Amino acid sequence: MSSVKKTYHLKNRLLAVISLLIFGSVVLVSTIGFMRYSDDLLEQTSTQTQQLIEQISLNTGNYINDLSRLCMSPYYSERIMSLLATTPDSAADQLEKRRAIENYLREVMTIPRKDILRVYILTDEIYYSTRTAHAIDFSIDYQQESWYQKALDTASTVFIPAHVESNNGYTLTVFSMVQRLRSLSDSSRTLGVIRVDANYSGIQDVLDDVQLLNKSALLIIDSANSVIYQRSTLPADLTQSEAFRAAISGESPTRIHFDKETYIINTQPVQYTDWTVIAVNAQSSLMQNVASARQFTILLGFVCALVGLFVTVLFVRSFIKPINNTVDVMRTAQSGDLSVRASEHRAEEIAYLNRSFNELLVRISEMIERDALLTKEKYEAEYLQKIAQYDALYNQIRPHFLFNTLSTVSLLVKSERYTDAIASIDELSILLRGMVNTDRDISLSAELKIAECYLSLQERRHDDLTYQVELDPALSDCHLPALTIQPIVENALIHGCEPRVGSSHISIRVYAEDEHVVICVSDNGIGMEQEQLEKLLLALSDPAAAPKYAETRSVGLVNIAQRLKLKYGSRTAISIASTRDVGTSVTIRIPQKADGQSPLCPPTKQ
Incomplete structure (x- = not known):
């Protein structure tokens, strides 16, 4: 009676432990798997987003650099450089000089590029070509402007950040590139300054092809936090929050919490400018498919656990008793009595296990005797x-x-x-x-x-x-x-x-x-x-x-x-x-x- 009761309790404990292990494993694996997969997905997404905005920054930088090279185009025309270097003797010559320079600016720079709004060459005279109704303001003394002075002091192209121009009710957002022009025959002589005004159509062509997720945004801002470009499905006040401004000035990527939502922010500065490309993605949008997969995995795991537990109950009852008998024999042999033998009149698997164990005991006994004899003979x-x-x-x-x-x-x-x-x-x-x-x-x-x-x-x-x-x-x-x-x-x-x-x-x-x-x-x-x-x-x-x-x-x-x-x-x-x-x-x-x-x-x- 005691043996039956002992076996009964062992069976219940075994079933309880197996149940706990099965259900605990399902919960643990699902939780850890979800957390690990979520972290990996977020890290992978952040890395991919960072690579994306790095490519956007590179393309934008290349575009700005292309505009910088455009400022150097007068050097490729000896006639234009010669006209800039000479002073006309008459009003007719002056008119011919202006017509030649402005035709060159229009044919080479303004007409082929829809993103080029205006081009100026500022010497003692102002030569320009424009495609907009917003004409140049001749009343301004350009030589006193900071960008003009900066262009004269450096051989590099000067970038003028985005600025808004208004004239007769017409508003235009423009950024500019400025380059000093020097004589081909005497590099120490400055002929003037060329300025190229451009709109954002070229940058929009680069950025509009980027596909955004739900609850995401792609922005370009300057050093004054003015928005150069923006495409967003996020709340409008997010980009005005202190947390957002602090995040874009820190390391990339970073996370902020705003209005009960977590956002991942990636930033990358644009070369040659004071611009920064910013990508914002809501974490809930990235994790939407993951949450569905987690729920399905947990449900499937619990179903498999119930099936496994049911099958375990059926087999534990038939195997627990012969296994206990075999364990008793093993414990006796472990204590040093190698003469014991397990019963071989059991189910096929248990009988094979017992028979193998009995053969093992015989071999161990023979090996111990043989090794003792060989060791004695060897040392002697x-x-x-x-x-x-x-x-x-x-x-x-x-x-x-x-x-x-x-x-x-x-x-x-x-x-x-x-x-x-x-x-x-x-x-x-x-x-x-x-x-x-x-x-x-x-x-x-x-x-x-x-x-x-x-x-x-x-x-x-x-x-x-x-x-x-x-x-x-x-x-x-x-x-x-x-x-x-x-x-x-x-x-x-x-x-x-x-x-x-x-x-x-x-x-x-x-x-x-x-x-x-x-x-x-x-x-x-x-x-x-x-x-x-x-x-x-x-x-x-x-x-x-x-x-x-x-x-x-x-x-x-x-x-x-x-x-x-x-x-x-x-x-x-x-x-x-x-x-x-x-x-x-x-x-x-x-x-x-x-x-x-x-x-x-x-x-x-x-």
């Missing part, structure tokens, strides 16, 4: 192999070294060189002490002392033998296995120097290079034939060849190579260079920091 084999290798190396090195050393001491005693014999005994004691430590690591300075004692003993035996030992002081405290260098020196003496006729020299150098400690033992002995050298190099690279090589030459060098590689890893390298009747050089390179092995030079304690 590696340990025994290390012990056997070290024992074999030490057993081969000790007899070989002691025999040669005692032979040297014996020769000194037989030759009745007692003083040298006493010194040799002291040096022999150092050698014997080093031999006792063959299973230990000693410092490089101590190792070189052993080799030097050996060479000193041999020097007393061979009068023609000299030697030299060099050690980098920074490497004195580095440690390596005892009797590493001495056997190499011994081989150099016995196999290289003793067969040589004449003086012999052995050199030992220890130095650091590329994060390695380099030990170089060289002699000027008889050297080796190429065949002998190749056999020795083969023995160094392939330890299996060492016993075969031992029949013809000492195995000391091969043993040392194996010993160092076991201790310092595969990056340890031993190279041999030998030339017949020239000498032999043995070089050992040991990394100061061996990967996964004992460091040759431990870090200095702070």
Whole structure:
């Protein structure tokens, strides 16, 4: 009864959680999706609107620049520039000059362009062409106007902002471009000023093709906030509000709130002028389609959630009990009892799950037993192999070294060189002490002392033998296995120097290079034939060849190579260079920091 009740409560909790997750997910996804989509849409729309008004600003700027270039058109007519530069001798010549200049202005500038209202060339006389009934006011002293003075002071085109002209009840909104005219033969001489008055038909042609959304506006205003162009479906008092004026003077795009509505405002200044292109869009207009999509998405999500919940109720009842039994078995196995098994007499999916779980338990048990056995065998084999290798190396090195050393001491005693014999005994004691430590690591300075004692003993035996030992002081405290260098020196003496006729020299150098400690033992002995050298190099690279090589030459060098590689890893390298009747050089390179092995030079304690 308790089990049934427990299962019943589990089923209700599962259904409650699933219902909460389904409906919560629908609400959360719909809300977040709507917010994210709304933000992305607004950002994308703002970016597109900004790009649009930037293009409008560019086109308007190009139009203004085109008018600026139009002011330069007299320079393309040598006859007009010549007439402006000369003073007529008679009234007839003056009349002819005026007729030629004004005809040029009318044919080149006024007639071809419907947006050009008037063109003036202001010198001592005023030459003009106009298409409007609004004639020029000859009573004004243009030379005192600020735009005239500014044009004389600069080589650039002067822009006159939009202004309203009234005459006989006729009102006209005009903006102008002014350019100084200079003589072609003498650029320092000013001939006069050309002024072009234009209406907004050219700008309207640029802006009227722009399609506006519902509740939007496109405007051009000047620095005095006067409207140059406006096409709007917005409330008329929006553009007069303080919030709007503050927005157009700030960064673009920006948002303002006006009359319970949010507006997105994009601005872009027009080059060559004091104008600003402004695009205004109501956020509600941009989001109208999004709101409809959100409502449809939420409704569809709730319908799918109800269907999913109904299907969940049907399947939970049939699956909850076998799943609980399987979970109980898993918990038992998790506690460490891998002998348990799940029942395989269930529905097909549950039976497959239980059967797979049972097979997994069997495999885990087998793997644990097999891994434990393999791990034990591996470590035992590696340990025994290390012990056997070290024992074999030490057993081969000790007899070989002691025999040669005692032979040297014996020769000194037989030759009745007692003083040298006493010194040799002291040096022999150092050698014997080093031999006792063959299973230990000693410092490089101590190792070189052993080799030097050996060479000193041999020097007393061979009068023609000299030697030299060099050690980098920074490497004195580095440690390596005892009797590493001495056997190499011994081989150099016995196999290289003793067969040589004449003086012999052995050199030992220890130095650091590329994060390695380099030990170089060289002699000027008889050297080796190429065949002998190749056999020795083969023995160094392939330890299996060492016993075969031992029949013809000492195995000391091969043993040392194996010993160092076991201790310092595969990056340890031993190279041999030998030339017949020239000498032999043995070089050992040991990394100061061996990967996964004992460091040759431990870090200095702070």
